[in-house]
Amino acid sequence: MSSVLLRATTAHAAWLEQIHALAFSADDAWDAEVFATQLDLPGMFGLIAEDQGFVLTRVAADEAEILTICVAPAARRQGAARKLLAGAEKIASAWGATSMFLEVSTYNYAAFDLYKNAGYERVGLRKRYYSDGSDGVILRKII
Ligand SMILES: CC(C)(COP(=O)(O)OP(=O)(O)OC[C@H]1O[C@@H](n2cnc3c(N)ncnc32)[C@H](O)[C@@H]1OP(=O)(O)O)[C@@H](O)C(=O)NCCC(=O)NCCS
Numbered sequence: 342m343s344s345v346l347l348r349a350t351t352a353h354a355a356w357l358e359q360i361h362a363l364a365f366s367a368d369d370a371w372d373a374e375v376f377a378t379q380l381d382l383p384g385m386f387g388l389i390a391e392d393q394g395f396v397l398t399r400v401a402a403d404e405a406e407i408l409t410i411c412v413a414p415a416a417r418r419q420g421a422a423r424k425l426l427a428g429a430e431k432i433a434s435a436w437g438a439t440s441m442f443l444e445v446s447t448y449n450y451a452a453f454d455l456y457k458n459a460g461y462e463r464v465g466l467r468k469r470y471y472s473d474g475s476d477g478v479i480l481r482k483i484i
Pocket of ligand 1: 419458
């Protein structure tokens, strides 16, 4: 597997849909059209760890947000998400962001560990934010 991160373009939209569908439940599926539209928006960028997963990030002024990050089940626990997160922080910072935000379900222990170990701290809570009834925890890292 390659260790290089690629910039996602609209040409990757179908692949992004496939990986997203492997990582999230059908209720949370995003289709290729959604990805293509998102990637065309100003301030948006995506990074791909080839054959593994991707991250989609939005930058607005000095704040950035991870919209989604996912890794195919067969490629997990090999450091892909850690690398994608670090890559997204680096680009967001180069684009002028000083903080990175994201939201995670209280039930998502894997993602919580990933973010905690990457230096993210809890700054807010949205009660029963997710369809499964779990709360959404807002995390932030100064980048
Ligand atoms: C969360 C997710 C992106 C992690 O991807 P990954 O490539 O397997 O993560 P990494 O290999 O980079 O792991 C980095 C660190 O995250 C933590 N972590 C990752 N998966 C974990 C798990 N299943 N259990 C506990 N900690 C976990 C660990 O601290 C890990 O470091 P370590 O392997 O040295 O212990 C992946 O499990 C996924 O796609 N899940 C479904 C989609 C999702 O929930 N996205 C996040 C939405 S907020």
